[in-house]
Amino acid sequence: xxxxxxxxxxxxxxxxxxxxxxxxxxxxxxxxxxxxxxxxxxxxxxxxxxxxxxxxxxxxxxxxxxxxxxxxxxxxxxxxxxxxxxxxxxxxxxxxxxxxxxxxxxxxxxxxxxxxxxxxxxxxxxxxxxxxxxxxxxxxxxxxxxxxxxxxxxxxxxxxxxxxxxxxxxxxxxxxxxxxxxxxxxxxxxxxxxxxxxxxxxxxxxxxxxxxxxxxxxxxxxxxxxxxxxxxxxxxxxxxxxxxxxxx
Numbered sequence: 001x002x003x004x005x006x007x008x009x010x011x012x013x014x015x016x017x018x019x020x021x022x023x024x025x026x027x028x029x030x031x032x033x034x035x036x037x038x039x040x041x042x043x044x045x046x047x048x049x050x051x052x053x054x055x056x057x058x059x060x061x062x063x064x065x066x067x068x069x070x071x072x073x074x075x076x077x078x079x080x081x082x083x084x085x086x087x088x089x090x091x092x093x094x095x096x097x098x099x100x101x102x103x104x105x106x107x108x109x110x111x112x113x114x115x116x117x118x119x120x121x122x123x124x125x126x127x128x129x130x131x132x133x134x135x136x137x138x139x140x141x142x143x144x145x146x147x148x149x150x151x152x153x154x155x156x157x158x159x160x161x162x163x164x165x166x167x168x169x170x171x172x173x174x175x176x177x178x179x180x181x182x183x184x185x186x187x188x189x190x191x192x193x194x195x196x197x198x199x200x201x202x203x204x205x206x207x208x209x210x211x212x213x214x215x216x217x218x219x220x221x222x223x224x225x226x227x228x229x230x231x232x233x234x235x236x237x238x239x240x241x242x243x244x245x246x247x248x
Contacts, residue, residue, distance in 0.1 A: 023188030100132025107141030
């Protein structure tokens with residue numbers, strides 16, 4: 001594994017970090033700005049977080065950019081978010097490709113405008129062989145919708161009920177081939193899952209910070225990783241210290 005500029009042993013770093021980028025609107029309103037200004041500031045911050053992810057040696061990053069429920073927001077805000085996504089692809093794609101970032105989309109593309117769908121697919125194709133960082137962009141994504149989609153595909157493929165296993169379901173999810181997130185970070189202090197990676201997050205560690213997403217900087221990211229390194233991940237079993245005590 002790549003060395004990390006933080007004092008965390010490589011085996012204590014999360015392999016996969018997922019982030020609920022929350023608080024853009026409240027960040028803007030607290031400054032007397034329109035909500036869309038917060039989303040633009042959040043997009044600017046994403047560039048810095050991607051760079052930090054590479055520097056820290058994390059291999060997979062999943063960001064929650066637009067949920068299936070976000071269509072219920074004011075139409076002006078929805079149109080603005082679509083415009084931001086298109087603008088990010090136009091401005092950032094070449095640099096991300098040069099830096100070895102592989103872009104993947106998780107969610108449904110169907111509701112996006114055809115031109116935007118084409119840009120997303122072109123970005124995926126251009127970066128498919130990069131392996132420095134795998135960046136999953138959850139756009140028009142919902143955890144329940146993902147599971148329903150997987151079930152529908154299994155039925156269409158004629159999978160027998162007795163053949164359905166955890167591993168099989170995972171192979172039918174949008175995140176197929178990507179390890180489950182070790183650490184999920186949520187900004188803005190909200191204590192909700194928000195329909196994000198419901199299946200994959202079964203044994204993820206959570207780190208919640210009151211910091212709004214546009215202000216979530218490298219130092220805060222570092223603290224999240226250091227907090228993760230101190231966790232004793234049990235996966236439903238007893239802790240290592242309890243096991244040692246029982247064997248004493």
